[in-house]
Amino acid sequence: MEISILYTLLAAVAGLGGGWLCAAMRHQQRQARHGAALQLAEQALAQEQQARQTLATQEQRTRQQLRDSELELRTLYGEVAAGQERLQQLAHWRAECEQLNQELRAQREINSMQEAELREVTIRLEETRLAAEEKQRLLMNSEQRLSTQFEQLAHRVFEQTGRRVDEQNRQSLDRLLLPLREQLDGFRRQVQEGFGQEARERHTLAHEIKNLQQLNARMAQEALNLTRALKGDNKLQGNWGELVLSRVLEASGLREGHEYETQVSIRLDGNSRMQPDVIVRLPQERDVVIDAKMSLVAYERYFNSVDDAEREAALNEHLASLRGHIRQLGRKDYQQLPGLRCLDYVLMFIPVEPAFLLAIDREPELINEALRHNIMLVSPTTLLVALRTISNLWRYEQQSQNAQRIAERAARLYDKLRLFVDDMESMGQSLDKAQLSYRLAMNKLTQGRGNLIGQVEGFRAMGVEVKRPISPSLAAVARAEETPDGVWPEPEVPQEDQRPGYPLPEGQPPISSRRNNWHHNEATPGVTTGTPAGFGDPHPHEID
Numbered sequence: 001m002e003i004s005i006l007y008t009l010l011a012a013v014a015g016l017g018g019g020w021l022c023a024a025m026r027h028q029q030r031q032a033r034h035g036a037a038l039q040l041a042e043q044a045l046a047q048e049q050q051a052r053q054t055l056a057t058q059e060q061r062t063r064q065q066l067r068d069s070e071l072e073l074r075t076l077y078g079e080v081a082a083g084q085e086r087l088q089q090l091a092h093w094r095a096e097c098e099q100l101n102q103e104l105r106a107q108r109e110i111n112s113m114q115e116a117e118l119r120e121v122t123i124r125l126e127e128t129r130l131a132a133e134e135k136q137r138l139l140m141n142s143e144q145r146l147s148t149q150f151e152q153l154a155h156r157v158f159e160q161t162g163r164r165v166d167e168q169n170r171q172s173l174d175r176l177l178l179p180l181r182e183q184l185d186g187f188r189r190q191v192q193e194g195f196g197q198e199a200r201e202r203h204t205l206a207h208e209i210k211n212l213q214q215l216n217a218r219m220a221q222e223a224l225n226l227t228r229a230l231k232g233d234n235k236l237q238g239n240w241g242e243l244v245l246s247r248v249l250e251a252s253g254l255r256e257g258h259e260y261e262t263q264v265s266i267r268l269d270g271n272s273r274m275q276p277d278v279i280v281r282l283p284q285e286r287d288v289v290i291d292a293k294m295s296l297v298a299y300e301r302y303f304n305s306v307d308d309a310e311r312e313a314a315l316n317e318h319l320a321s322l323r324g325h326i327r328q329l330g331r332k333d334y335q336q337l338p339g340l341r342c343l344d345y346v347l348m349f350i351p352v353e354p355a356f357l358l359a360i361d362r363e364p365e366l367i368n369e370a371l372r373h374n375i376m377l378v379s380p381t382t383l384l385v386a387l388r389t390i391s392n393l394w395r396y397e398q399q400s401q402n403a404q405r406i407a408e409r410a411a412r413l414y415d416k417l418r419l420f421v422d423d424m425e426s427m428g429q430s431l432d433k434a435q436l437s438y439r440l441a442m443n444k445l446t447q448g449r450g451n452l453i454g455q456v457e458g459f460r461a462m463g464v465e466v467k468r469p470i471s472p473s474l475a476a477v478a479r480a481e482e483t484p485d486g487v488w489p490e491p492e493v494p495q496e497d498q499r500p501g502y503p504l505p506e507g508q509p510p511i512s513s514r515r516n517n518w519h520h521n522e523a524t525p526g527v528t529t530g531t532p533a534g535f536g537d538p539h540p541h542e543i544d
Contacts, residue, residue, distance in 0.1 A: 241292035244351040248380050252387030259394055283397040289334045292349040295321050299355040322359050330373030345374045353379045446477045453478035
């Protein structure tokens, strides 16, 4: 028994030991697996961190590339905009050149046509002259032959018939020679008219050629003046710039003395003064100053130079001149001048379009530099666009003021009409009262026993003499009311249209009913639903 228990205990101990060993082995295996998994996780984490670092590096490179691309894109956009602007300017100048070429070709064609017409007229005149000379020669020969024949005939007739026949022959000779003389006179007039027409055409052609010469001389003088202005002193350049500016202002539609003023002298403290070239007035009491004293001497050297080095130096000098004028104009501080309500910027006018485009193409940052000094660079084209916009603003302002005045006048008109309607209503009431008084008075005269007309008519019936009787219609009405039985003859009963004030005009009601035809629609101001009967159209009227 004890042995079996011992064996059992040993078996239990062995089982526990084996179980513990198995559990330990399993625990070691589990730890080994956990360690391997942990290593794998650490390796994966390291790889993931490395991948994240790689991705971050790539993201930084990508962002840098995006920023570089954006800068390149902005640069390209600026270049495209500048290119488009240059293309527009080139298209504008190309269109002007084409137009001038077309005008030149048209003028050349006109000159060619006039020269051809002149040659043709000259040839026709020469042919006409030769034909006229030939006809005149033939006529002279014929006249000589006829004269000789008629003289011989006349001599024979004179010898045969005497003086009487001689007189008849002279008359016959005149009748025969008269058609020839008339024909010669006609040829002479044709030749003279031909020469006169040729002289007039030559005079016209000479006048046209003279006009062309004057036009060419004027164009050459303008080109010479432009060259002198570009090469001259600053005062002359300023005057020429002001001339170009005045032409742009005239083309914009603005009026001098109204929407803009030139050479306004403003006195400052210390007896000093400033004189802006142009002050453009804006609506709502604002002003814009335009300066046109830009020097273009360097641009003239750039334009006329052939050597690249000289052109580059002249271009740099032109840019430096622009910058210097921008700084000088910014120091003037037109915004602080007394009496001016300037905007925050001044327009710096460059009178030569290519000079403006060349500077902006070479140094685009000139625009930003000018804006930092509260200055905007403008050329004749861009200034004309801005001035046209200002002209439209003034037109809209005037339209707004006109609309306000129209509204005020409409309100005053409505008040006047309301007072007129009130007066008409009062007039209708007064007319109704007058008609009522009239009816009461007429009743006293003609209605009822003892009426006045009936009584006085009774006197006339009894033999009282009168100069002129009362109206028969009124007397008949009074007798119908007054006559007792057997005293007066039975009078005719008067009709309604025989009463005083009748018949009324067709379609016109009594005064008492006219007042009801006038109504004022209080819900709709300015609209009446009727007019007093007899005073106008009874249909509604709407006041415009």
